Amino acid sequence: MLEPRQVTNTEQARQIVEERGLTHVKVGVFDQDGVLLGKYLRKDKFFSALEGGFAFCSVVLGWDSKDQLYDNVKYTGWHNGYPDAEVRILPHTCRELPMEDNMLLFLCEFTGQAEAICPRGTLRRVLEMADSMGLNAKAALEYEFFMFKETPESVRQKGFRNLEPLTPDWFGYSVLRNSVHAELYHQIMDLGETMDFPLEGIHTETGPGVLEAAIAVDDAENAADKGALFKTFMKVLAQRNNLMATFMAKWSGDYPGQSGHIHISLYDDAGANVFYDPSQTHNMSQLQRHFIAGQQKLMPEFLAMLAPTVNSYSRLIPGFWAPTEATWGVENRTTALRVIPGSNKSQRVEYRLGSADANPYLALAAALAAGLYGIKYKLEPEAEIKGNAYEQEHPEYLNLPRTLWESAQRLKQSEAAREMFGNEFVEHFAATREWEEREFRKHITDWEMDRYFEII
Numbered sequence: 001m002l003e004p005r006q007v008t009n010t011e012q013a014r015q016i017v018e019e020r021g022l023t024h025v026k027v028g029v030f031d032q033d034g035v036l037l038g039k040y041l042r043k044d045k046f047f048s049a050l051e052g053g054f055a056f057c058s059v060v061l062g063w064d065s066k067d068q069l070y071d072n073v074k075y076t077g078w079h080n081g082y083p084d085a086e087v088r089i090l091p092h093t094c095r096e097l098p099m100e101d102n103m104l105l106f107l108c109e110f111t112g113q114a115e116a117i118c119p120r121g122t123l124r125r126v127l128e129m130a131d132s133m134g135l136n137a138k139a140a141l142e143y144e145f146f147m148f149k150e151t152p153e154s155v156r157q158k159g160f161r162n163l164e165p166l167t168p169d170w171f172g173y174s175v176l177r178n179s180v181h182a183e184l185y186h187q188i189m190d191l192g193e194t195m196d197f198p199l200e201g202i203h204t205e206t207g208p209g210v211l212e213a214a215i216a217v218d219d220a221e222n223a224a225d226k227g228a229l230f231k232t233f234m235k236v237l238a239q240r241n242n243l244m245a246t247f248m249a250k251w252s253g254d255y256p257g258q259s260g261h262i263h264i265s266l267y268d269d270a271g272a273n274v275f276y277d278p279s280q281t282h283n284m285s286q287l288q289r290h291f292i293a294g295q296q297k298l299m300p301e302f303l304a305m306l307a308p309t310v311n312s313y314s315r316l317i318p319g320f321w322a323p324t325e326a327t328w329g330v331e332n333r334t335t336a337l338r339v340i341p342g343s344n345k346s347q348r349v350e351y352r353l354g355s356a357d358a359n360p361y362l363a364l365a366a367a368l369a370a371g372l373y374g375i376k377y378k379l380e381p382e383a384e385i386k387g388n389a390y391e392q393e394h395p396e397y398l399n400l401p402r403t404l405w406e407s408a409q410r411l412k413q414s415e416a417a418r419e420m421f422g423n424e425f426v427e428h429f430a431a432t433r434e435w436e437e438r439e440f441r442k443h444i445t446d447w448e449m450d451r452y453f454e455i456i
Helices: 010-020 043-052 112-117 119-132 152-157 175-180 182-194 220-240 286-306 360-376 404-413 415-421 423-441 446-452
Strands: 024-030 036-042 054-057 084-089 104-110 136-148 199-204 210-215 244-246 262-267 328-330 337-340 348-351
Touching (some): 010 043, 024 043, 024 119, 036 043, 036 220, 043 054, 112 423, 119 220, 136 220, 175 199, 210 220, 220 360, 286 328, 286 348, 286 415, 360 415, 415 423
Antiparallel strands (some): 084 104, 136 244
């Protein structure tokens, strides 16, 4: 009998459904916020969709993460009546759903007009550019996330205040904590193995109830699937244990923010790591220097794809393990880009800017496209940063936007973004980020009430 991760084509997708005697399967597509949206399909409908696709209401590309309708996007809206968008099923993404008895999940992509703004499709187009340059990208994603002894009901009853973390105090890399909660850790590791987002490592980070998980390296497209599925089903697993996991960039001003670091390496068709050159300092090839230069130059322009929420910018402040300028260094965790010297197998760059709340497809697309741009135009990076990057002065053009609105404007104005992602994507995604900022401005924060209510 076929195993889910052995499925590669439509014929095998049919075969595994028949072998298991399934009446329904689950299908899903990731929206611009990285949220998995889907449904159950009956077997005959699924078989038909394998050949010709199926329709998904385009509203999922026309509303925000709270189902509020955008008023500023061209693709879909009241102006065209929210027509259907076509999606294709991707047989090779077939996975077991261990929390559901005898159920399979298949991921999908938008096609037709919606393909230009589809997050997964956007990454795929960047990977096609890499392929045209004779390059194959590998990537690994890391996520920090907080776990709470809360439920969706309790956090709302508490107004998201006075939440109880899974564990108290600051205790990074704690064997005490992961031994006390060993059953949960084993559930997480087992889920990663079963659903094919295996974890190279998982440990407590510094802060109450915070964990960090490093997903195993894979080809870039698979790596993004794994990151997106990890975030989704970590929340599922937590809630099934009467816990909650959050990937907010920063949930409290008292603790460091939550990152979504991206490790990238490039290989040629012969399987050689093109970043690796043992004749050069730090084993950095000229191609890796160009790649880093592109990432550095375009980081301020692509920031909205890596820091996509208002909350993302609460993390990007000095002294909290998050970069504030587009800097690079060798084995330097205070810089935005960390070159990791190694072998033909391990030479890579870590894009440390990304936050945990980013859409994995778009974050990886941005990090990779910027590097390819640097290779294409043979850019050279600024001088390597040694020591604490937070305490050093940097050229003004390396400063990152400080707000989501500013990031959206930089993306819209970026000729490089339009070249690498297409006009349709840039216009649509920038508009969704402008909406996000405008929605935030409608609300009064606790900080404003405390600061101004009595005194001003």
